[in-house]
Amino acid sequence: MKILYDHQAFTGQRYGGVARYFHDLMESLVDMGVGVKLSLPFSNNEYLKNSSVRRPNEFRHIFGFMPTNMLVSRTNRLNSIVQLQKGKFDVFHPTFFHNYYLNHLKKKPFVLTYHDCIKERFNLNHIDNASHAQKQELLNKAAKIIAISENTKADLLEFYQIKPEKIEVIYHSSSFRNHQLPVGFQVKTPEKYLLYVGARNDYKNFTGFVTSIASVLHQHPDVQLLCAGGGDFNKAEHELIDSLNLQTQVKHFHFQSDDTLFYLYQNAIAFVYPSLYEGFGIPILEAFACGCPVVLSNTSCFPEVAQDAALYFNPSDKEDIADKITAIIENESLRKSLVQKGFIRQQNFSAEKTATQTLNVYKSIL
Known part of the structure; x- marks a missing residue:
């Protein structure tokens, strides 16, 4: 054939x-x-x-x-x-x-x-x-x-x-399931960070998400939100970050290889996907493969794909988002549990x- x-x-x-x-x-x-x-x-x-x-x-x-x-x-x-x-x-x-x-x-x-x-x-x-x-x-x-x-x-x-x-x-x-980093591979990252991956426009709900977690980041000044890929912050995003006084905690990160992205997942507190809608969400599987806890919107395909291996929030509820992000930052046993469930869930893909x-x-x- x-x-x-x-x-x-x-x-x-x-x-x-x-x-x-x-x-x-x-x-x-x-x-x-x-x-x-x-x-x-x-x-x-x-x-x-x-x-x-x-x-x-x-x-x-x-x-x-x-x-x-x-x-x-x-x-x-x-x-x-x-x-x-x-x-x-x-x-x-x-x-x-x-x-x-x-x-x-x-x-x-x-x-x-x-x-x-x-x-x-x-x-x-x-x-x-x-x-x-x-x-x-x-x-x-x-x-x-x-x-x-x-x-x-x-x-x-x-x-x-x-x-x-x-x-x-x-x-x-996801090819990340079989991915291995080169020996000694490292990337300079913040010591503690939440990871956001990809585009930030429209239905991706980036503005609503950042607004929702501003108070959480202020309460945890040692934690940053790292936005990988998706292009540089535009003028409106810079203005939003400035207005929330998050200039030192919300950062953009350019990456040029799967090795770098793999490393970012591997060392994050959690991967967060606040999108209002997706068809599947490959980054979920990438995070599972890297041993990264996953926090998701409870909409569209997300519960179908991640099942019990993610922590869910209502993407339209600012308090719910803040509560779940606080939980993932402060609760180490929750993070470990999600990592183990993610490894199990990824076996289906x-x-x-x-x-x-x-x-x-x-x-x-x-």
Whole structure:
């Protein structure tokens, strides 16, 4: 069996959950002896730099960031079209929602992975460029749809016209489960810190979270909130931090490798995920794998994924957030209990399981 993947998730993303999902899936399928091809001449994606599937050519932004990205994207799309027209594959698995491929499939089946319905639920048009009608067309024409959680499947059935039996739920996994730090690897971090990972916009609830824990941080001046990735703080975030008098306790941290992120999880008091909504939440599994206690919103997919291995709060209740963050800082036995439960819970998620279930979906449509 030969599976063709396209360029979409990798052209403009150096990091990101969607790109990591497809990278890990392809690597696992290769290990299982499945024929995998990634149509991608140019990319700066970090996950592919040591890939056994494809190591694309890196590019510089010689025309400016957006113009260069657009040029590279169109070049990669042309390459994907060429690979589609050659037809040397059994199943096509696009990595995002552009519909360029529909006129080039030549009756070959395709599988579509749907990660979340955050755009639909919160009416956030900036998340992707695909309209509701365009997505409905792709969902109609896909041979099978992979939802990454039961929560995402329920959302798909709510927002789109789909037969439930067309959707297969296949959970994510995390490569951190088998990750080992180089001997002697260290990163300069605060002695005590809570860890926040990734983007901070809109539904991520960063502003509400920081506001909620301001009093807690003031009561624990030796504790910092470390925000890893997601870009530098913007003007509004700086103003918020200043207004709460948290300049010395809320810090941003750039990281460039999985080793660094692994270390940040490993040495944190806890990983906190205050998002209002997610499709799955790979950082939960990353934290489990690193022995990091997890504190989560009690919404969307989080209870489904973490079950009893996390401490939950209502993301809209400032007092509840403050109480749970205080508990995780002050209660060492609670932290140890969550770490042990996290190690147990992560056993339900593996790259091999994700790949095997996905391969079964491919086989089912041939």
